[in-house]
Amino acid sequence: MALQLNRRQWMKATAAAATWLWVSSEFQACRREGPQPLIFSEDDLLRLDNNENPYGVAPQAREAIVEAIRGSHRYPHRLYSELVKMIAAKEGLAPENIILGAGSTEVMNMAIFAYGVKGEVLTSDPTYFDFIFYAKQAGSVIRSVPVDENLVIDLEAMANQIQATTSLIYICNPNNPTGTIIAGGNLRSFCEEASRQALVLVDEAYHEYVEDNSYSSMVSLVREGKKILVTRTFSKIFGLAGLRVGYGMAHPEIIAKLEKVQMNFASIAYPSLRAALAAYTYGEFTRSVKEKNKWVKAYLEKELDRLGFYRVPSQTNFLLFEVHQESKEVATALEKQRVLVRPFSFGGRNWLRVSIGTMEEIKSFLAALKRIERHIY
Structure with a gap:
C-alpha cells in the first residue's frame, strides 16, 4: 500500500472513507457498541460510556x-x-x-x-x-x-x-x-x-x-x-x-x-x-481527579458486589461487569433510563463497561440498574 499520497489522491481517499463510514454497520457497532442514543437533551443524558473525566478541566x-x-x-x-x-x-x-x-x-x-x-x-x-x-x-x-x-x-x-x-x-x-x-x-x-x-x-x-x-x-x-x-x-x-x-x-x-x-x-x-x-x-488538579476516581470506584465496586455482579478489577476510570442477558439489550434498557454505558460480548459472556462518574452520577446509574433488574438477572 502506498504511503505517499498527493493532495488529489488524499482527498479522493478521504471522501471514499467518509462515505464508507456513513453506511458501515460495522463502524456503528465498533464506535458505539450498541444502539444510537435516544432523543433526549444533552442535560438529560448520563454519559458513562466514553471514560471521560467528569470533573471537567483544570x-x-x-x-x-x-x-x-x-x-x-x-x-x-x-x-x-x-x-x-x-x-x-x-x-x-x-x-x-x-x-x-x-x-x-x-x-x-x-x-x-x-x-x-x-x-x-x-x-x-x-x-x-x-x-x-x-x-x-x-x-x-x-x-x-x-x-x-x-x-x-x-x-x-x-x-x-x-x-x-x-x-x-x-x-x-x-x-x-x-x-x-x-x-x-x-x-x-x-x-x-x-x-x-x-x-x-x-x-x-x-x-x-x-x-x-x-x-x-x-x-x-x-x-x-x-x-x-x-x-x-x-x-x-x-x-x-x-x-x-x-x-x-x-x-x-x-x-x-x-x-x-x-x-x-x-x-x-x-x-x-x-x-x-x-x-x-499544574498537577494538583489531576491528583485531585485521581483521588476522587479512587473513592467513587471503591463505592461502585462495593455496590456491584452487594448486588451480586461479577466485576473485573480495574486500574482505570471505568469498570467492566458481567450481565446475564444480551449486553446490547441491557444497554438499551439503561438508555431508556437516560443512562449511556458500553455493551461488550466476548469469551461467550456479556459485559457492560461503565465509566466512573461523580458520586452523584454513579448513584443515579445504580438506581437505574436496579430499575431494570428484570433485564439482567
Missing part, C-alpha cells in the same frame, strides 16, 4: 482556552514546540523522541500506516476497539489473541503468535475495556523480545489512573532506544477529550517514519495546545 486550562482565542489567528507551531519540550523534559527524553497528534488515536493511525500495513498486526482480544477499527480500515491483517482467564493480556500466547510477517504489535496497558494491567516486569521482557521483530505500540491512555505498584510505564524502553512506541492522551485524566491532544514517545528514527505518513502539518488547534500546556503544568 481552572488553569480553562483560563488558557479563553485567553487563547486572542491568538487563534496564528498557526500553532510555537506551541507544538513548547508542548513537545515540556513532555520530553518530564519523561527524560529529547524533543526528537516526541510526536504530537489530535488525540493518541492519530499517533496510532500513523503507526498503522507506517508499520501495520506492511505486514500483520498482532493484538489482544478484546482491546481498544478504535485501534482495531482503524487498522481494518487501513487494510491491515489482524491476528488477535484472547485474554487469559483473568481477562489480562496473555503475553505468552501473544509471543507464540509472532510471525515473520508481524510488523506491528499493539498492547493497551491498562487494557480497554477490561481495565486490567500487565505487571511491568513481564511487559518489559515481552517488549524487549518482541521489538526485535516488530514495532511494539504500548497504549498508556489510562497511565495516570493506575494505583497498582506492579505497573510501570514502558517509556524506560524508549530511553534505551528499543523499537517501542508509547502513546498517551490528554483526553482522560486531564479532561481535554473534546480538544483532541495526544502524543507518542519513541526513538527519533521511529518518529521520523511516523511523520512521513502524518497527513496534517498542524492537526491540534491553538486553544487545544494552550489548554494542554496549562493542564500538564
Whole structure:
C-alpha cells in the first residue's frame, strides 16, 4: 500500500472513507457498541460510556482556552514546540523522541500506516476497539489473541503468535475495556523480545489512573532506544477529550517514519495546545481527579458486589461487569433510563463497561440498574 499520497489522491481517499463510514454497520457497532442514543437533551443524558473525566478541566486550562482565542489567528507551531519540550523534559527524553497528534488515536493511525500495513498486526482480544477499527480500515491483517482467564493480556500466547510477517504489535496497558494491567516486569521482557521483530505500540491512555505498584510505564524502553512506541492522551485524566491532544514517545528514527505518513502539518488547534500546556503544568488538579476516581470506584465496586455482579478489577476510570442477558439489550434498557454505558460480548459472556462518574452520577446509574433488574438477572 502506498504511503505517499498527493493532495488529489488524499482527498479522493478521504471522501471514499467518509462515505464508507456513513453506511458501515460495522463502524456503528465498533464506535458505539450498541444502539444510537435516544432523543433526549444533552442535560438529560448520563454519559458513562466514553471514560471521560467528569470533573471537567483544570481552572488553569480553562483560563488558557479563553485567553487563547486572542491568538487563534496564528498557526500553532510555537506551541507544538513548547508542548513537545515540556513532555520530553518530564519523561527524560529529547524533543526528537516526541510526536504530537489530535488525540493518541492519530499517533496510532500513523503507526498503522507506517508499520501495520506492511505486514500483520498482532493484538489482544478484546482491546481498544478504535485501534482495531482503524487498522481494518487501513487494510491491515489482524491476528488477535484472547485474554487469559483473568481477562489480562496473555503475553505468552501473544509471543507464540509472532510471525515473520508481524510488523506491528499493539498492547493497551491498562487494557480497554477490561481495565486490567500487565505487571511491568513481564511487559518489559515481552517488549524487549518482541521489538526485535516488530514495532511494539504500548497504549498508556489510562497511565495516570493506575494505583497498582506492579505497573510501570514502558517509556524506560524508549530511553534505551528499543523499537517501542508509547502513546498517551490528554483526553482522560486531564479532561481535554473534546480538544483532541495526544502524543507518542519513541526513538527519533521511529518518529521520523511516523511523520512521513502524518497527513496534517498542524492537526491540534491553538486553544487545544494552550489548554494542554496549562493542564500538564499544574498537577494538583489531576491528583485531585485521581483521588476522587479512587473513592467513587471503591463505592461502585462495593455496590456491584452487594448486588451480586461479577466485576473485573480495574486500574482505570471505568469498570467492566458481567450481565446475564444480551449486553446490547441491557444497554438499551439503561438508555431508556437516560443512562449511556458500553455493551461488550466476548469469551461467550456479556459485559457492560461503565465509566466512573461523580458520586452523584454513579448513584443515579445504580438506581437505574436496579430499575431494570428484570433485564439482567
